[in-house]
Amino acid sequence: METIGSYSARFRAMEMASYFLLAVPWLAGVAAGLFIKAALSATIAAFIWLLHDLRKKTAALEKMKKNLSYAAIHDLKSPLTSIIGALSIVEEPGVDPVVRDKLLNVAAQSSKDMVKLIRILLDTERMEIAAMVLEKSELKTGPLIKEALTILEPVSEAAGIGLTIIVDENMPPLYADHDLMIRVLENLLLNAVKYSRRGDKIELRASYASGTFSFEVSDTGIGIAPENIKKVFDKYYRVEGQESESRKGSGIGLYFCRLAVEAHKGRIDISSRLGYGTKVVLEIPVAR
Numbered sequence: 091m092e093t094i095g096s097y098s099a100r101f102r103a104m105e106m107a108s109y110f111l112l113a114v115p116w117l118a119g120v121a122a123g124l125f126i127k128a129a130l131s132a133t134i135a136a137f138i139w140l141l142h143d144l145r146k147k148t149a150a151l152e153k154m155k156k157n158l159s160y161a162a163i164h165d166l167k168s169p170l171t172s173i174i175g176a177l178s179i180v181e182e183p184g185v186d187p188v189v190r191d192k193l194l195n196v197a198a199q200s201s202k203d204m205v206k207l208i209r210i211l212l213d214t215e216r217m218e219i220a221a222m223v224l225e226k227s228e229l230k231t232g233p234l235i236k237e238a239l240t241i242l243e244p245v246s247e248a249a250g251i252g253l254t255i256i257v258d259e260n261m262p263p264l265y266a267d268h269d270l271m272i273r274v275l276e277n278l279l280l281n282a283v284k285y286s287r288r289g290d291k292i293e294l295r296a297s298y299a300s301g302t303f304s305f306e307v308s309d310t311g312i313g314i315a316p317e318n319i320k321k322v323f324d325k326y327y328r329v330e331g332q333e334s335e336s337r338k339g340s341g342i343g344l345y346f347c348r349l350a351v352e353a354h355k356g357r358i359d360i361s362s363r364l365g366y367g368t369k370v371v372l373e374i375p376v377a378r
Contacts, residue, residue, distance in 0.1 A: 169200035176200075206273075224353060228263035229271065231296050231303075238275035242283065250288035261298040266374060270350045277343045278307040278370050285368065286311035301376045308369035314362040322360060323348040347372070 176193040179185065185193075235257060246253045264271070275294075282292045286309050295306040314322065323344050344360075351358045356374035 169203040172200040173197045209273075224267040224270070226265050226267055228265055229268055230263055231261045231298075232257055232259075234264070234268070234271060235275065235294065235296060238272050238279065241276060242279045245280065246283050246292065249283055249286070251283055251286050252289075252291040254291065254293045256293065256295045258297045261296065261303070262376075264303050264374065265376070266354055267350075270353070274347045274350050274372070275305065275307075277347050278305075278372075281343060282307055282309040282311065282368070282370075285309065285313075290367075303374045303376070304371065305373075306369060306371050308367060310367040313364040313366050313368055314360075315364050319360060319362060323358070 173196075176197040180190050180193050180197075235255060239253075239255070243253065279292065279294065286292060290310045292307070292309045295304075295308075297304050348358050351372050351374065354374045356372060358370065358372040360368065360370045362368035
């Protein structure tokens, strides 16, 4: 089976061989003028550049593929370990019923986390090839946000992070894919928790004006360095650095959010100050 690595090696071999072709128009006694020889050399040089570019892109793709594999394994390992640990204790005789119920809840939640990650990976691939058909319906903003907060509220409370929700009461229904919108909001909110510290605050604002729905998720967390801002919506990109070592994930969450918002003909943007927090804004136009 052909692999990305084999294509990269093939492009490299072709590139190396092509360097020898540069001298052919000048050494092979070609009966042509100087202009023709220079044109042939320029064409070969352009071909070499194209091979070099293809080799770099295939190498980058191979690296991203490995990064995704490692990240996905890392992200799936944690909930799977929780499930195995919880169930192994439940199986022991004489376990207190209260403890047993708590452990079963941990196992159930961890199972949901695994399913969620797998769905994000699959849906991301489908949106990349435009194979996903949006199942749009009229969504009331209040209940939509309340549903997205189901997971966030206990997490933020346990982490000691404040949470403020500000929703325009006069917002009309949003015509969008319910499942995608829930997962986008969950991703943004959980990401804000992930990069916040105890005592920090998160704010979610929802508003409507001039035919556009706006959602803003802001936090007072660790922030993002200026050189990383333009990369955070790239596939598999993860913010590196000493403060974020324990926060690494698959690097697919914000990329998924971007694809989901763009599938609704909307846009998503991010601004941040290192050490002072981050704000993510997504806008979705009225559409049917």
